[in-house]
Amino acid sequence: MQIINYNNITEQNNLLKEIKTLIKPKRLIPIIGAGFTSGAETRHGTVPNGNDLKNFLIGQLAKILGMSTEEVEDLKQGNLSAVADIYWNALEKSKEKTLSYENKLLQYMENNFSGVKTLEQYQRDFLNCNWRYIYTLNFDDAIESTIDGMEIIIPYFRQNKRRLENKYCLYKIHGDIHQFLKTNNSIIFIGCGLDEELDLLFAAELKLADKSRIINDAHKAIYYVYYDVKLAPEKDIPMLKQIKLENYGVTNVIRVKSKEELKSFCNAVYECYGEAQKIMENDELDQYNGIRFQQLDKSNYDSIRYLFYADAVRIEPKTKTITLPSFFIKRNITRELIRDFDKNGYTVQILYGNRFSGKTYCLFDIMQELFSYNTYYFPSDVALDDRVLNRLLETPNTLLLFDEGSITLAQISNCIIDYLGRLKANNVHIILVVNKSNKDFSRYYFSRQSHLAHEVKFYEVKNHFTNEDKQIMEISDFNKKIAALSLIDYQEKNSILDYIIRVEKGLLKRVDYKLNLPSINILSSQRTDELKAMIILASQGTISSQNAIDFGVDETMYNICKIAGSAVQRDYLYNIEIAETSHSGFKFVANSQYWIYRCLSKFADEESNHAYIAQAYYSIISDLINLYTLASGKMNTAFYREARPYYFLDNIQYIFSKEFSGGTIKLPNKIYEKLHPLLSDNYQFLHQEAKCKLRYSRRIDYIPEKKEQLGIAFRNIDRAYDLAERRFSPNIEYTLGHMLVTQALILTNYVLLNGYTESEKVIDTVIIYYKVFVESRYNNFLSELERDEMTDVKTFCKYLESDFDKHKYPRDIGEKASEILSKVYGMNIRLS
Template sequence: MKIVKPNEIKDELIESFKRKMLIPIIGSGFSRDCLTRSGKVPSGEDYKKFMTNELLNTSLFSESDQKMIKEKKFSELSSTYNKHIEFGKRNKYLTDNFMHVHLCDAKKKFLEISWTYIYTLNIDDAIERNSSYKNVVHSNRKFNDNIFTQEKCVIKMHGDINEIVTYKDSNSQIFSQDQYLESLDKNHPLLQKLLHDFTFQNLIYIGCSLSDEIDLKTVSIKKENYENVNRYLCTTHEPSLLEKDHFESFGISHIILFDKFDDIYDFLYETWKESEKIKVDELESFVISSRPERIDYKFENNRDYLLFGKGLLDKNRKIYIPYYFISRDLSEKILLDITSNCIQLVFGSRASGKTYLMIDIATKVLNKKVYLFESKDSINTEAFSVLISKKDSLLLFDDGALSTTQLEQLFNAKNEIHAINSHVIIFSNRNSRDLLGLINQLKLKDKLKKTDICEYNLNKKMSKSELDKINKLLPATELTIFKNTTILDNILRISNLLKNQNKYTHKNASLEDKFQVAVLVALATEKKLYSTKIIMLDLLTEIEKQASFTTPLIDKENTWNFEKTYGNNSPTKYVLNAEYWLYNVLRDFVKKDSNRNIIVESYVYIITQLLQQMNGKEISNTANSIYKEYILFDNINKVFGFDEKIRDISLIRDIYDGLAELLSTEPSYMHQKSKCYIKSMIVESKLNKEIRLDYLKKATRCVNTAYQMFESIYTNTRNSKVKISLDHVHYTKAIILCHECYLNNYKNVEENENTLKILYEALSSNNNSYDYARKDFINENDVIKKLISYLLINGNELGISKDAKSYLSSLASIIKNK
C-alpha cells in the first residue's frame, strides 16, 4: 500500500477518468455535520454514541450489560437499539438528522463530475438533493441494469432515508448485524455489481472509515480481485501501522493524503475537468490506413488462417492476408455500386467468407477513410453518433458489431450519411431476423424504401473462376486444393486430411467441470465476454484459467472507451479468436456419452445465472435479450453441428429439455424448441414415418404454446416487436403443417386446406416473406413450394374447397413473384 500526495497520483487519476474507470464510494464523512431540516448529519461514530446513550437511559440493562453495550461495534449495537428502542423515537432521529441535507459548494462541484454512478454507504439524501444523481437505486431491491445507462444513479448500499420513513414495509436499511447478514442474500444484485467493480474498476473511497462494512469486506476477500486495479482512500491524516493493516484488508492500494477535506473535492473536480480536455478519438484507431501484407507460402504460416479462422487484423490493426487469399467475384460488384448506394447489405451463411470479403473491400477503397469493425467490437451510443457523422468515409460493420437500436439509427440517418459523401456496408448472417425484421418494419412505416439499400448474397460455394484462382495458390501452401463444395466443407475436409498437424496442439482448453465448460459454451455463443457478463456468470476464475491455457485462441483484451456505457462499464473483455477450434473442442468433448450431460448442465448453469440478473422479472414478458443468444436453435446448432448437417441432434434436444424447468413460460424458448423438433424430423429422415410425424407433433405443441403466449402479451401491450415474434411463430406453424402434408402424401384434404389457410396468413404478413423461407433450414427442400405445386396440379381431383383454392391462388402468386 502506497501513501501519496494528490499531485503524485494526478496523472493516474486522469487516465482513470478518461477510461471511465474510477467509481466513488461515499462514506459518512462526506455529509457529516451538514445541516438538515432539524439538525445535522451524524457520522457513524456520532450515531453510535446516540444509540449507546439511548440504550443506557432506558434502565433496562445491568452494569455488565451496559459495559457490553459500550464495547459493541456499530452493527452489533444497532441490533440491540432496534430491539429495545421504540419505533417513534428511532424514526424521529432519522427524520431530523438525515433528511433535507444542505451541502457546501465544494461538495456540490464534486457531484458535477460525470461519474458512471455513485455508491454511498449513507442513508441521507445529500447526493440526490444536491446533484443530478437523483435516481436512487435501493439496497435489497431488484433493479434493471439499463437504469445506469438511462439515468444518473446513486446506489444506496445501506438504505435510503426517504424509503425508510415512507414505507411501513421498508427493507433497505442495513445497519444491524442481522440486517448485514440478511443482505448478503437479499442484496445479491447490488453486491454482485459491487464485486464486478471491485474486481475490474478503480474505486476511490471518500469519507469512509471502513470500520464495520461487512458487505465491502465480503467482496474484498479474494486477493486476486485487486491485482490489476487500484483502490484509493482519501484522508487527511497518515494512518498508523494498525490502520494500514486494516485498510489493506479491504484491498486499499493507495492512501491519498490531503491537508483538509474540502481539498479532496476540489482536487477531484479539477482532475476530472483536466481529463475532459485530453480526449483521444479512439474511433480513429479503427481506420484501415495500411496496405495488407500477404504472408509467404509456407504451410505452417497459412494453416492457422484456413483451419482455425485466425483473424486478418492483428492488435495493431495491421492486415495480414494468407498466401491463398483471393478477391471474390462479389467484391467488384459491391465496389462498383458504392457510389450509387449509401447503405449496402451483404448477406452470407456462416463460413461463407464474409470477413475476407470485408477486408478485401476495405483495402481497395482508396478515396475514403475506411473504418472497419469486427463482430467482437462494440460501439457505445455517443461514439456511434460521432461515427456516422464522419465525412467522406466508408463504414464497414461485421455481423454482431451493431445493436438493433444502432442499425435503426443508421437507417434513419441514411440521407444525412449520403449528404456528407459517406457509405456504409453491413455484413450479416443470412438468417439475421433482427436485421431483416427491422428493415421490414421501417419499410412499413415508410421510413425505408427499397431503393435506399442495396442487398447482395455471398455464395457459400465458390464460383468456377474463384476456384480456379484459389487452386492456383493453395498447392504452394501444401493445404491441398478446394473442391466444388461449400467453403466450410472444404475446411473440414482439409482439417481431416491434416490430422494432428496443428500449431495449437499444446493449447488445451480446460474441460474438468461444468463451470469450465460453461465458459467455453458462453464464448462459443457470444464470441466476446465483457467483465460485467463474467461477473454475472460468476466465472471469473474459470475464464482467467482458460485464457492462460489457450492464448491467443482465447485472449484477454482491454475494452475501448467507445464500447462502454454506464450500464456496461467493463474495462476488460475476453475474446474468442478461433471459432472453429473451439467448436471442434466442444464437439470432440461430447463424443464421450458421459460428457453430454455436462454440456446440458453448463447451459442450465448459464441460464440460471442470467435469470438471477433479471431480478424476478416475468420472463413471459419476452425481456429475454440477456439470455436470448443461448436459446436460439441456430446458435446451439452452430456450436454442436456442422453447418446444414447435425452431428447428433439428440444433444440439442437434451439441452432444450434441460432448460424446460427454467424457461417453460418463455415463448421464445418454446418457439426455438419447436425448430429443434422440426430439424430432428429433417435430419433423421431414415427413421420411419411415424417417428418423423411424432417429432412434428412435438413441434406443434411447442409452437402452439409459444403462439398463445405471444398472442396474450401482444393483446395486453400492442408492442410491435411482440407482433413480429407472433408472426414468426405463425410462419413456423405453417412450415410444420407443410411437412405433415408432405409426409402424408397430401391425402388428407382437410389437412391440406388448413395448411393453405395458415400458410397464406403467415406469408401475407409483412413480417414474413417467401424470400426468407426459401433460405430457411426448416423449409427443407422448399416444402412450401412442394405443397403449392402439388395442389395446383391435383387440387381439383382432391376436391379442395373454394376458400382453399383462393388461398392456393394467392400463394402461387407470392412464390411466382420471387
C-alpha cells in the first residue's frame, strides 16, 4: 500500500497523472461517504456525520430500553451498523413504542438529510466530473440536488418504506452495491470514515481485498482519501489504521492534511476531468483512422505466429500501424468488392464467410487499396457504443470498415440500414464483416432483400484458397511466400484451418518461432467452471468482466489467463466501447480461437466427458435465464440474442469438431437433450434440436431407434412452427421457410425408411416440398442445403420422377409433384 502525501509536489503530480489516466476512459468510480457532506446546511438543520447519527440512535435506544449511563458508554464503542441493528431490534420488541420512535426518526431524517442547500464549489466540481457512476453511503440528498438523475445507493441502513413512498428518492439497498464492487474499475473513497463506513462495506462479504490481490496491476487502484481533523499535520497515519486500510484492499492512501488541501485535491480532479474531456473529443477515434501497414520480411519466422494468434495483427497504438505476415496475399473476392466500390454502386458492402476464412485479411487488403480515402477501421476486439457509431455516421466523406463483432445486429439495423439515405447524403461508405453462421443477420437481411438490393451487396470469403482466377492465383501466391518459412505447401483440398492444423503437427516443439501455444490438455471433469468459461470464449471470442461475473467464471478467467496467457488475455475496454450503463472495466480476449477449439475438441474426444459438456451448456443457459428474467416473470428479449450461440447446431459442431470440418453429432444430441427442459418454449431452439435429431438419425443403423429419433425431430419442428407462426416479427417468414425445409427433410427420411408405403406421409411430404421450393418467395433454399440434405432432396425427387404413381393420389398432388421437379431441375417436367 502506498501513502501519497498530497502536499508533496512530486507525489501530487504523479497522483494526478494517474487519476487523469483513469478519468479519461471512465475507469475511476467515486464512493462518497458522510464526511463529504457532513455539516452542510439542510432545510431544518445540518447533515450529520456517522458519529452524529450513531449518537442520535443511542439517545433513542437509551429511552426505549431504559439504559444506564454505563450501558450507553459501552454502546458508543460500537460502530454505526451495530447500533442500527440494536435500534431496529429494540423497536420490534417494543411494539407499543414503535410508532412514536419511528416518527422521531423520520423527523430527524427530514430535518437533517433532506433539502441540502448549495454545497461548496469544490464539492460541486468534484461531483460534476461526469462520472459513469457515483456511489454514496449517505442518506442526505446533496448529490442528487447537485446532479440530476444520479443513481444513489445506501447499502447499510434499513429502508423506511413510509419515507420512500412520499419522497423522490434514489437510495437503494437491494444489492446494487454488491454488484458494483464485484466489477473491475478503480475506486476512490472520499469522505468515508475508517471506523464506520468502510467497516460496513467490507463486513458484507464484498471481498474487495481479494479482488485487489487478483487484479494487481498499474491500471487498477483503490484510493482512499485520508483526512483526519484530529491528526496533527506533522504526525504519520497511525500504524493500526494503515494495517486496517491495507487489509481492506486499499492500494493508495491520499493523505490530505487540511481542509484547504482537500479543496485543492477536489479542484485538481475536476481539472483532470476537463483536460481529459478535451483529449477525448480529439483523439477518441483517432487511433482507428488512417491505419498504416508494414509487412514482415519473407524469411522472418515470426510470421508463423500469425497462423495461430489473432493478436498478432493488432494496431500498434503509437504508430497506428498493423504489421502483416510475410505470407499475406490478395484474394479474388476483394478485387470484386473494390471494383464495385470504384463504381460507387453500393452504400454497404458485406464480406461474409466461415471462421478461419481470412475475412480480416481481406479488410486489410481493401484498406491498402483504398488508402487515399478517409478510412476508419474497427477490429473485432472493439465493440462500439451507439454514441460513437452515430458520431461516425455523421462524419462526411468517410469509409468505415467494421470487423466481425465490432458492431451489433441492432446497430447495423437501427443505425445503418434504416438510415441509408443519410449515409449517401454524407458520402459515408461502409464495409462490414459478418460470420456466415450468423443466422440472425441472414434472417434480417433476407426479410428486407428486395428493398436493399441496390444499396447492399454480399461478398463471400471462401474458407479455402483457389487458383481458379488466373489474375490472382491464391494457392500459388501463398505457397511461394510460405516456402521461405520452410512450411509445407497449401493443397487445394485443404481448408485454411486444415492447413493450420497440418502446420502445427509439423512443428517439433511449441516454442518454435515464438509460437508458445499452451497445452491443449488443460480441461478436466473436476474443473467444470473452466469448461464453462472456455465454451463461452469459443462462442463469443471475448467475455467482459461483468459477463464473467454474471456467468460465475470471473476468478476462473483469471486462472486461465495465468496458465494460458499467450492464448487468452485480459484487455481493458476502449472508451468507445463503454456504454453509460456498463459496469465492465475490461474484457477477457481469446488471442487464439484455434487453441480454444483444440482444447474443447480434445476434451470431447472422450465420450464420458459429454455429460460434463452438456452440464456446462445447461449452466450457461440457466445463468442467462436468471439474468434476463424480468420482475413480471417474462423474458427480456435480449435473452434470445444472447442464448442463441449456445444452441445453434452449426456452432456446437464447429466448436467440438475434431478437425473442424464436420463435427460429431453425438455430443450435440446430448446437449439438446439436457437443454430441452429449459428451452422447450423457444421455437429457434426446437428447430435446432430437430435438425440435430435428423442428422443423428442418419448415423443410426438400428431401424427402430432411427424412427424414434425422426419422431422426436418431427414433434420438435411441428411445435417450433406452431410457436413461430404466432409470432409477429419482420423476419418470421424467412424463419418459417427454413422450418418447412427441415420438416420436409425429416419426412423425406421417414417415407424413405418405410419404402414410400405410407401414402398419407408421402402426400404431406409433397405438400411441404411444394411450399418450400415452389410457393416460397425465397429462392435460395436449395443453395443453402448441406450435402446430406441435398442428397435427401435428390432422393425424393428421383422417387417422384421414377416411382411416384400420380394416379394413386389426388390430382392436385400429382400437379404439385410436377411443379416441384420443374423447380428443382430447372426445366419443365410433367409427370405422366
